[in-house]
Amino acid sequence: MLFDTHVHLNADQFEEDLEATIQRANEAGVEYMTVVGFDHKTIPKAIEIAESHEKIYAAVGWHPVDAVDLSDKELEWIEELSSHPKVVAIGEMGLDYHWDKSPADVQKEVFRKQIRLAKKVKMPIIIHNREATDDIVEILKEEDASEVGGIMHCYSGPVETAQECIDMNFMISIGGPVTFKNAKLPKEVAKAIDLKHMLVETDCPFLAPHPNRGKRNEPAYVKLVAEQIAELKEITFEEVSEVTTSNALQFFGIQS
Ligand SMILES: [Zn+2]
Ligand SMILES: [Zn+2]
Numbered sequence: 303m304l305f306d307t308h309v310h311l312n313a314d315q316f317e318e319d320l321e322a323t324i325q326r327a328n329e330a331g332v333e334y335m336t337v338v339g340f341d342h343k344t345i346p347k348a349i350e351i352a353e354s355h356e357k358i359y360a361a362v363g364w365h366p367v368d369a370v371d372l373s374d375k376e377l378e379w380i381e382e383l384s385s386h387p388k389v390v391a392i393g394e395m396g397l398d399y400h401w402d403k404s405p406a407d408v409q410k411e412v413f414r415k416q417i418r419l420a421k422k423v424k425m426p427i428i429i430h431n432r433e434a435t436d437d438i439v440e441i442l443k444e445e446d447a448s449e450v451g452g453i454m455h456c457y458s459g460p461v462e463t464a465q466e467c468i469d470m471n472f473m474i475s476i477g478g479p480v481t482f483k484n485a486k487l488p489k490e491v492a493k494a495i496d497l498k499h500m501l502v503e504t505d506c507p508f509l510a511p512h513p514n515r516g517k518r519n520e521p522a523y524v525k526l527v528a529e530q531i532a533e534l535k536e537i538t539f540e541e542v543s544e545v546t547t548s549n550a551l552q553f554f555g556i557q558s
Contacts, residue, residue, distance in 0.1 A: 304543050305334040305550035306524040307475055308394075308428070308455050308503035311358075312337050312347035315507040315518055324355065327521035331543070333357050334550065335521055338394050338428065340365035342376075345383070352388035359554060360386070361428050363393035369404035369412035377419060384423040390554040392420040393428025394455060397441075400432045410441060417445040420452075426553065427452035429472075435459045442470055453553070456505050458487055461494045468499045473553055475501040478511035478519060481530045492534045497545045501553070502527045 306327070310316075316323055327335065338361045339348030345362050352360035362383045364372045383389055395416040397409050404412075420427045429452055431438045442448075451471030456479070457464060464474050474495050480488040492500075502524050504511075510519035511526040528546065532539040551558050 303334075303547050304330075304332045304502065304524055304528060305336075305547045306332050306504050306506075306521040307336050307453065307501045307550050308477070308505050309335045309337055309521050310344070310506060310508070311335070311351055311521070312339055312344045313507050316520075320351070323520050323522075324358070330522035330525050332521045332524055334547065334556070335359070336361055336390060336550075336554065339363075340394050341368055341371070345380075349383065349386060349388065358388075359390045359556065360388050361391040361393050362389055363391075363395045363416055363428065364412060365394060366396050366398040366409045366413065366430060367401045367403050369409040372412050372415075377415060380416070381419055381423060384419075384425055389425075390556065391426050391428050391452070392416060392423070393452070394430040395427060396430040397434035397438055398430060398432040399434045406437075410437065413438075413441055414445055417441070417447050417450075420450050421446075424450065426450050429454050431455075431457075431459070435463055439463060439466060442467070442472075447472075453501060456503060456509065457491060458485075459491075460487060461491055464491050464495055468495070473501050473549065474499055475503045476527060476531060477503050477505050478509040478515075478523070478527060480534075481511040481526055482515065483512070489534055492531045497535070497537075497542065498549065500531070500546055501550050502531070502542075502546050
């Protein structure tokens with residue numbers, strides 16, 4: 303059994319075949335999923351999907367790329383939704399220096415506000431990081447994010463930073479890039495980090511693992527990520543599935 307801890311089944315790319323996609327995931331042994339909503343459109347959709355599927359949960363937050371669109375109204379909305387029985391985390395939130403829609407200082411402020419909100423409602427956070435590792439770690443430290451802990455989603459940084467995050471009560475979530483031939487850091491991290499701090503994810507519809515790279519990603523493919531981790535750690539696929547699933551259930555506070 304596998305738990306895909308970061309999916310965007312709420313994206314337009316799944317509009318046509320959502321139920322068939324979930325079915326394919328279940329057939330591949332992917333029973334549990336967390337759908338991540340991060341704006342006006344994807345948050346209600348994440349909740350709706352979680353409400354209509356027993357083993358699908360939701361996370362709600364505000365994406366750093368759209369930080370300029372967040373006002374107190376959105377923050378209050380996220381706070382309200384945090385008490386929904388299927389909402390298991392706040393996020394994704396963080397910093398994304400690849401796109402320039404929202405200036406870095408606005409992103410940082412919105413990131414800090416969401417960490418404070420998560421601490422207020424006592425929920426873990428899901429971190430999106432693109433080209434901003436140092437600033438992310440600094441803010442997590444300054445805001446005492448270790449109090450709630452969280453997930454470094456689709457982690458692609460160095461081993462030392464992963465360890466620093468683990469020391470702050472964060473889980474390291476490994477995504478499709480670990481299967482790419484030239485992905486040096488993700489492979490190093492998958493090898494070095496203890497399985498007990500590890501989760502697996504697809505981030506679908508993005509970042510499809512090899513040999514589906516470039517195509518639409520879907521939760522069934524998280525199996526390819528787990529297989530790659532097993533190969534790198536020289537352990538069985540069953541062990542990777544078992545441990546990462548039990549990590550995720552425990553992390554999200556789900557009674558299985
Ligand atoms: Zn992300
Ligand atoms: Zn995402």
